[in-house]
Amino acid sequence: MRQFFTVGLNGLTLAGLYFLVASGLTLIFGLMRIVNLAHGTLYLLGGYVAWTVIRATDSFMLGALVAALLIGVVGLVLHQGLLRTIERDDMRVALVTIGVSLIGADQMLAYFGGVAHSIPTPEPLRTAVPVPLLGINYPAYRLTIVGIAVAVGIGLWLLLSRTRFGMIVRAGVDDREMVSASGINIRLVFVAVFLLGAALAGLSGAIGGAAFSLAPGVDMQFLLFSLVVIIVGGMGSVGGAALGAVLVAMVSNYALAYASSFAAVLVFGLMITVLAVRPQGILGKVAV
Amino acid sequence: MKTPENQPATERPVGAAIDDPVFTVDGLNVYYGRVHILQDVTFAVGAEPVAMVGRNGMGKTTLAKTIVGLLSAASGSVRFKDHSLLRRQPYQIVNAGIGYVPQGRRIFPSLTTHEHLAMVGASSGQRWNVDTIYDLFPRLADRRNLGAANLSGGEQQMLAIGRALLTNPEMLVMDEPSEGLAPSIVELLVDTFRTISEEGHEIFLIEQNLWFATALCDRVLVLLNGRVEADLKAKDLLEDEEAQQRYLGVA
């Protein structure tokens, strides 16, 4: 029973990370119809940036902050530099971002090597704390990840539902031409959302790098799982990303614990089951 | 060949200058692929409201979309006061003083009524702000927290007009605002626009509803096969059934 709960909490930790990464991906897709297949690359690069900063300054907060800001800017450069001229052609945009992910993987291998790096967890969170009701101890840092994911989720929800910026983003998802024809510079909104999505990926890399390792291939793992998360949850929906993240992380974690050979097969099964019942994903609006 | 016999009484030659042009379209050409949709469209709008009528497929919506920058033109010019509007983003055109009410209303299904209005970001000191829109259309105030997709057609049209007014435009470009509306609502709209016009806003109204067009505007342009075919006085067009038949397919 203890193992069952621990696996569940590990699943929640992973779900938190998947949500942080996938929410940016789904926001960008929802507004701009851009599928950024370099999103996993932004996660890993964020992790490496944080690792470098934390090694130099010994400050976790500073590392996470720099990772979020710098990766936000990297995303911005990617969007403005490469994608803007072809943004009406969603297929070419996706292909360019695949190319970028290949370049990114190779360059990160060149600079950070093939061995796994790990960010030291912040000092106060290194202990295991008792979890109420479940009767087990669990690392405080991993619980913090879940807390951060929930906080970011609520923050995004408030941003989208309660602010003028959120209204514009939602209107832009419906009809971006009409937003522009209402006197709003939708390009600035695109820039802001791309920056936000990329910064979330960078932040996730910093947070995730202290719970899991940073190594070549992690970029593709996070790309894959955030794609599956938004396919299952419904593309363009932040709530869907949360739901999808929990489902995918739980299925893959319990499978890894109890039927490790078939974890990927079971995730595949989850994906096609959802698609068979709801082709647009659980909270997706219309079939894309 | 045009002969005087089959021409209705024309107030002025097509494309001729008017006394106080505020908004001018000159030699505008727009294509879809190889299809030449708008052909040397030339006209001017001054202080008095102007309507443009014409059957479906004549290029009316293309003209409206080109004016607000949703479509690009091959050649020609569109000017509003000191601003050249061609080759600019829609939001720049709107900020230059053009308010746009699109065909089919194009409301945002994800937003509530109130969010539509709050989104535009008019400040409370301006002529049009969220409160003055609610004064203008009290029905919208009653439905402020309702999803805009659940509004009736007339309410959605009010919302689309309110959204355009909140940009505090100097001129309104409206594309078939009466489409699919009950006559009582259309009458309300005529009154509304008359007031707006009297407050000094220019109005360029694209319409298929001849009654609505002529109730609001004394001057009516006819778009036929992508060209401005005639520039008429509203009462002349109303009295000339043959012209109505030819230009609008109605008797």
Added chain:
Amino acid sequence: MRLSSPAVRWTARGVLLAALIIYPFVVPQPGFWVVNIGIKSLWLGVMALSLIFLYKFTGLLSLGQLAFWGAAGYTIGYLVQLQGWSFAPAIALGIVFGILLGALVGSFAIRASGVYFLMLTLAVAQLMYFAALQASQFTRGHQGITGIRPPTFLGLDLVSARTQYLVALTIAVLLYVLCRYIEGTPFGLALRGLRDSPERMRALGYNVYAYKVVAFSFAAFIASIGGVLAIFYNRQIVPDGVGLIRTIDVLIAAVVGGVISLPGAFIGAFALTMVQNFSQFFTSRYLTLTGVVFVVVVLFFPQGIAGLWRQFTGYYLWAHDRWRPATRDAVEGKGVGAGAAQLSERSTD
């Protein structure tokens, strides 16, 4: 005689085929030119053919073809190396398994289109990668199934580089001819009709869904054969074989070759193989180079190598006549995703 006359074209094809047959007997360093360049280009070309077939006939761009490659390859590796089967039944079963997986994936992925389809198939290929890592009692995990010795078939010893090359060439040519043949059959014509105007075909009583699933399964069949060829070439199957970098290789071969041109599959595969082999001499970052070439091609030459000529003549026409027709014919010439850009400009008037 005009350059495009049938006699000239058939002569050119004959010369090309003869050159490809003579090739392994005349080149120096057969270990490099026949194996690393020749056989590699052929099986990678078969993978690109699978992708291009699907795109040309359904308008769907798949990143999942390696999943079927891997399904066939792992089945063969498992049965032959771990279960002691002989090659013939293992290959047959491997191809059947590839096709069945294709039918399963196709039956749900086909309902998506455009970039959503791209995401779905990418996810499928990546899940295959993780499955290969995790199901170690079947796949031997990280290490992969290694030491597979190519068999002797009908007196043909596939260990010999020349023989393997000629067998791969024969299979590649047969698959290419089969794809060309399908173009002219009622099935091929129906598929192109479905791609261009699905609503009309549906009204005519065609089962759009079934046709697309069959097309997807056929593409999986081609990819499975690519898996068979690759296992002879690699003599092993490892998870990285179905990894993202290889997925991108196949995509690059298809897109660089020109994503709507069937011969472009092999042109692109050859070009990529050359670039990767030779760039290793002057840079250890050949993946970066590959990525940069790919991004440049997608940004500036969306029709790829096979479409270069058409693209230049296209620029010529464009310069003289800015207003190109917005018809389907134009879409076909424009390469990946051009349709999306056009749709977004449609108006309601």
